[in-house]
Amino acid sequence: MSTSTVHVSTPSRSYDVLIGQGVIDETGTLTRQACGGSAACVIADDNVAPLYANAVAESLADAGYRTTLQVFPAGEKHKRLLTLSDLLEGLAAAELTRDDVVVAVGGGVTGDMGGLAAALYLRGCKVVQVPTSLLAMVDSSVGGKTAVDLEAGKNLAGAFFQPSLVIADVDCLDTLTPELFTDSCGEVIKHGVIRDEALFRRLAARPINAEGFDPQELQDVICRNVEIKRDVVDADERERGLRQILNFGHTIGHAIEAASDFSLGHGSSVAAGMCCIARASARMGWCAQDVADDIVRAVAAYGLPTDTAVDHDTLFSFATHDKKRHGSTVNVVVPTRIGEVEVKTVSLPEFRHLVDLGCGTDAA
Known part of the structure; x- marks a missing residue:
C-alpha cells in the first residue's frame, strides 16, 4: 500500500499527516525534514x-539527533500534572532547546502528555506525534489539543499546540488487542455521524x-477520518x-468515562454518549427517530455500549464540570440527520432533562 498524505493548515501551523505501512521506520528522516534541530526526546508509556x-x-539517532527516552506509567489515571512535571524535568535534564523536538509515540494519553510537555517546555518546542492506536490516528494526534486531567474532570488543564508532523503507521494496529481496537471505533463512527453520511453507511454495513x-x-477509512478532522x-x-x-457524544461520554474511574475506554464512553444524546434528541424532536436508531444500531454492530447504568445524578455532576460548560449553560452537540449535527446551548436544568431522556434503561 502506498502512503497517504493529509495536509493540515491551521492559523498557527501547517503540517502533514502521513498514513501508511512501515512509516514508523522512517521517523528519523521524516522528523529531520519537518523539524530540524539537534536533539530529540521520545516519550512513550510502559x-x-x-x-x-x-x-x-x-x-532518530541515525538521522543525526542526540536522542533520549522517557517512559511513564500507562493509563488515563497517570495523565496528571505529576506525570507532566516529571516529563518536563526530563526535557530540562536532556538540555533540549526550542529548536529541538519531542516525539510522542503511543495512544491518546501519550499524545496528550507529549504534546502538552512540548507546548510548555521553554514556552514551546516542536512535537511529532506518532500514534500507535486507531483512536489516536483518527482523532487525538490531529488538531493540537493537549491536556491532562484534574480531580474535577477530564482534560481540564491543557493547551492548543499543533504538531509539526504526524506519522501514522497502520502496521502498529496489529499489536492492539481486539478490545482496544474496538474501543477506538467509537470515534470513527462519530466522524461519519457529524460530517459524512456515506462514511457512516459504509462503517455500519462493514464494521x-x-x-x-x-x-x-x-x-x-483512517485517511477519510483524518480529512474530516482536518477540515474542521x-x-x-x-x-x-x-x-x-x-x-458529539463527549459531554455525556466524558461523564461516563469519569464515573467508571476510566476503566471504560474513551471510545466506548463516547459511543455510549452518542447513543444517549441521539435518543434524547429524538425525544426532543431535534432529529427523526430513525436517525437515533441508526446511530444505536451502528454502535451495537461494533459491540460497543449503547447506554449507561451510571445514575443520573453522577452523570450530571461529572458532565457539568466538563470544559463544555459555560456558566449556567452547557453546549451539547445533537444530530439533525446522519452526516449533520448542530451545537445547542442549553441551561443546566435542560441538560439534566436530556440526561434523563437519553440515559439508562429507565429513561423516559
Missing part, C-alpha cells in the same frame, strides 16, 4: 515503549473491527464555533 520506543529512538477486514480499506480544525483551530461538533 506498554508501548517495549514495542516501538527503541526503534524510533534509533531511527472495521470484523475479522479479516481489508487493510487497504482500513487505511482509506482548519476552519476553527481553537474551538470557537465549528470545532465543537467534534464533541
Whole structure:
C-alpha cells in the first residue's frame, strides 16, 4: 500500500499527516525534514515503549539527533500534572532547546502528555506525534489539543499546540488487542455521524473491527477520518464555533468515562454518549427517530455500549464540570440527520432533562 498524505493548515501551523505501512521506520528522516534541530526526546508509556520506543529512538539517532527516552506509567489515571512535571524535568535534564523536538509515540494519553510537555517546555518546542492506536490516528494526534486531567474532570488543564508532523503507521494496529481496537471505533463512527453520511453507511454495513477486514480499506477509512478532522480544525483551530461538533457524544461520554474511574475506554464512553444524546434528541424532536436508531444500531454492530447504568445524578455532576460548560449553560452537540449535527446551548436544568431522556434503561 502506498502512503497517504493529509495536509493540515491551521492559523498557527501547517503540517502533514502521513498514513501508511512501515512509516514508523522512517521517523528519523521524516522528523529531520519537518523539524530540524539537534536533539530529540521520545516519550512513550510502559506498554508501548517495549514495542516501538527503541526503534524510533534509533531511527532518530541515525538521522543525526542526540536522542533520549522517557517512559511513564500507562493509563488515563497517570495523565496528571505529576506525570507532566516529571516529563518536563526530563526535557530540562536532556538540555533540549526550542529548536529541538519531542516525539510522542503511543495512544491518546501519550499524545496528550507529549504534546502538552512540548507546548510548555521553554514556552514551546516542536512535537511529532506518532500514534500507535486507531483512536489516536483518527482523532487525538490531529488538531493540537493537549491536556491532562484534574480531580474535577477530564482534560481540564491543557493547551492548543499543533504538531509539526504526524506519522501514522497502520502496521502498529496489529499489536492492539481486539478490545482496544474496538474501543477506538467509537470515534470513527462519530466522524461519519457529524460530517459524512456515506462514511457512516459504509462503517455500519462493514464494521472495521470484523475479522479479516481489508487493510487497504482500513487505511482509506483512517485517511477519510483524518480529512474530516482536518477540515474542521482548519476552519476553527481553537474551538470557537465549528470545532465543537467534534464533541458529539463527549459531554455525556466524558461523564461516563469519569464515573467508571476510566476503566471504560474513551471510545466506548463516547459511543455510549452518542447513543444517549441521539435518543434524547429524538425525544426532543431535534432529529427523526430513525436517525437515533441508526446511530444505536451502528454502535451495537461494533459491540460497543449503547447506554449507561451510571445514575443520573453522577452523570450530571461529572458532565457539568466538563470544559463544555459555560456558566449556567452547557453546549451539547445533537444530530439533525446522519452526516449533520448542530451545537445547542442549553441551561443546566435542560441538560439534566436530556440526561434523563437519553440515559439508562429507565429513561423516559
